[in-house]
Amino acid sequence: MLIDVNAYLGHWPFRKLRHNTASALLRLMDKKGIDQAWVSSASAVLYKNPQAANEDLGAETRKHRDRLVPFAVLNPTYADWEYDLDQCATEFDCKGIRLYPDYHNYKLTDSSCHELVAAATERKLLVSIPLRATDARQRHWLISIEDMRAADIVPLIRRFPDARFVLLNGLGYTGCDLGKPGVDLPANYWIEISRLSAVLQAEMRMLLDNVGKSRLVFGTGMPFKYPDPSLVKLEVLEATKSEIEAIRWKNAHALLPA
Amino acid sequence: MVIDCHAHLAHHTSADWEEADRRLIEAADKLGIDQLCCSTLTPRRPAEPAGFREANDFTYQAMQRYPDRVLGYCYVNPGWRDPALDEIRRCVEELGFIGIKLYNEYRADEPVAYPVAELAIELRVPILYHAGHSHYFDTVQPRISDGGMIARLADCYPEAALICGHVGGGGDWEWTLKALRRAPSVSLDTSGSVVDDGMIELAAATLGADRLLFGCDMSMTAGVGKLRGAELSAADKRKILGTNMQKILTRRGSSC
Numbered sequence: 001m002l003i004d005v006n007a008y009l010g011h012w013p014f015r016k017l018r019h020n021t022a023s024a025l026l027r028l029m030d031k032k033g034i035d036q037a038w039v040s041s042a043s044a045v046l047y048k049n050p051q052a053a054n055e056d057l058g059a060e061t062r063k064h065r066d067r068l069v070p071f072a073v074l075n076p077t078y079a080d081w082e083y084d085l086d087q088c089a090t091e092f093d094c095k096g097i098r099l100y101p102d103y104h105n106y107k108l109t110d111s112s113c114h115e116l117v118a119a120a121t122e123r124k125l126l127v128s129i130p131l132r133a134t135d136a137r138q139r140h141w142l143i144s145i146e147d148m149r150a151a152d153i154v155p156l157i158r159r160f161p162d163a164r165f166v167l168l169n170g171l172g173y174t175g176c177d178l179g180k181p182g183v184d185l186p187a188n189y190w191i192e193i194s195r196l197s198a199v200l201q202a203e204m205r206m207l208l209d210n211v212g213k214s215r216l217v218f219g220t221g222m223p224f225k226y227p228d229p230s231l232v233k234l235e236v237l238e239a240t241k242s243e244i245e246a247i248r249w250k251n252a253h254a255l256l257p258a
Numbered sequence: 259m260v261i262d263c264h265a266h267l268a269h270h271t272s273a274d275w276e277e278a279d280r281r282l283i284e285a286a287d288k289l290g291i292d293q294l295c296c297s298t299l300t301p302r303r304p305a306e307p308a309g310f311r312e313a314n315d316f317t318y319q320a321m322q323r324y325p326d327r328v329l330g331y332c333y334v335n336p337g338w339r340d341p342a343l344d345e346i347r348r349c350v351e352e353l354g355f356i357g358i359k360l361y362n363e364y365r366a367d368e369p370v371a372y373p374v375a376e377l378a379i380e381l382r383v384p385i386l387y388h389a390g391h392s393h394y395f396d397t398v399q400p401r402i403s404d405g406g407m408i409a410r411l412a413d414c415y416p417e418a419a420l421i422c423g424h425v426g427g428g429g430d431w432e433w434t435l436k437a438l439r440r441a442p443s444v445s446l447d448t449s450g451s452v453v454d455d456g457m458i459e460l461a462a463a464t465l466g467a468d469r470l471l472f473g474c475d476m477s478m479t480a481g482v483g484k485l486r487g488a489e490l491s492a493a494d495k496r497k498i499l500g501t502n503m504q505k506i507l508t509r510r511g512s513s514c
Contacts, residue, residue: 015432015454016456017455018455018456019455134454135428135451135452136428137390137392137427137428137429138392138428138429138430138431138452139392139393139394140393141393141394144394195451197478197479198478198479199281199284199285199288199289199478199479200278200281200282200285200476200478202281221453222455223455224454224455225453225454225455226453226454226455226483226484226486226487226488227487228453228483228484228486228487229453229479229480229482229483229484229487230479230483231483231486232289232479232482232483232486233479233483236285236288236289236479
């Protein structure tokens with residue numbers, strides 16, 4: 001069993017993506033042995049009104065909910081996001097939301113963000129936060145968005161102990177409270193591995209030692225990224241079979257039981 | 259034979275340099291990488307002659323510690339023309355280094371690079387150029403080279419074996435591929451942390467698989483994973499993983 005918590009459908013305005021329809025992504029997943037992917041719309045990140053893209057995502061995943069689990073991209077500064085959240089949860093069967101504060105011009109410390117996190121948590125939805133959409137060095141000349149720092153998420157983690165956060169496309173956790181041992185933080189966050197090192201700096205091993213095997217989850221970033229580098233990480237990581245199984249699927253499965 | 263054409267050793271001012279180098283070899287073992295073409299950069303740049311000579315000595319020591327695993331690039335700052343050229347001769351002719359590493363002190367199309375290119379041709383060794391192209395001014399690396407600049411150096415010195423570093427190093431890799439299309443003597447290394455889907459296939463379609471060299475630049479699983487994920491023939495992957503670099507090394511007769 002293998003669950004990818006970091007996948008996407010739709011278009012990205014700055015680069016042509018392959019495997020970005022449900023059928024194409026499923027073919028890629030079959031080829032790579034990935035059973036389930038948690039997907040959000042790439043298009044939604046740059047749409048002013050992300051709900052239009054969430055609707056596309058809902059339609060695209062409708063027949064494949066066993067394998068493609070939809071996540072809604074919502075902007076808490078946009079009009080009537082409350083309606084959109086309800087529609088995503090009830091009509092599109094979204095199991096979580098994804099936040100892009102820098103793309104949507106708000107901060108994680110803003111009250112609007114807190115309202116969205118609280119509303120999602122009340123509905124038992126996961127809250128995933130990509131620390132980047134793409135590498136900032138290859139950004140388009142029209143935008144200037146830097147990576148979010150892992151440390152910037154800590155106040156949100158503390159403020160919402162009942163929320164369940166899934167942190168995507170990040171690294172450097174061991175340099176802040178999220179990845180240090182013995183820090184008094186709620187056990188309400190999970191860390192996806194696509195940018196973590198399995199060798200050399202070996203941040204994956206350090207996180208296993210510091211915060212335990214229950215906190216890492218497999219992810220690839222497909223179809224922005226090749227899924228294979230994350231698969232290679234599982235092959236070379238110095239870890240027990242039990243730790244590998246936890247990362248491959250057990251932790252994600254516990255977050256979203258079938 | 260799998261050759262990582264772009265790797266680095268730890269400078270000995272780093273407290274754990276020995277451990278860091280050992281971890282690199284261990285990672286190569288796990289990932290099936292037979293040889294690593296390594297340079298040691300100075301901690302402070304622009305490098306001065308005493309600094310790059312010392313760094314190259316560290317590389318040579320690693321070549322001794324890990325024979326047949328670590329191959330050495332001679333790192334110099336071309337702004338120090340005579341000391342740089344002397345150092346390249348020392349490293350290649352006396353110490354058995356396989357190539358030259360140029361970083362971001364000067365752009366590849368600045369005249370200061372020409373004597374290095376001429377010596378590389380004479381010695382029949384490649385130059386690996388640190389490179390990247392972003393659509394904003396890089397204040398940290400104001401004189402970083404890009405594919406277009408390396409292509410212009412290749413126009414001046416078509417006999418030189420130039421390697422444009424890390425297409426996955428973070429800049430606009432589609433721009434880099436287009437900039438290098440008409441520079442047939444320039445190879446492109448696949449290293450870097452960026453693992454954008456389709457990058458390797460587009461590189462092979464644009465430049466030809468014969469011009470691609472496998473590399474990691476210390477992003478080890480990224481380097482291996484993107485090659486594994488690329489939808490290319492097994493024959494093309496073999497070329498990229500080792501055969502193409504072997505051909506470059508054979509120009510001088512370097513062992514591999």
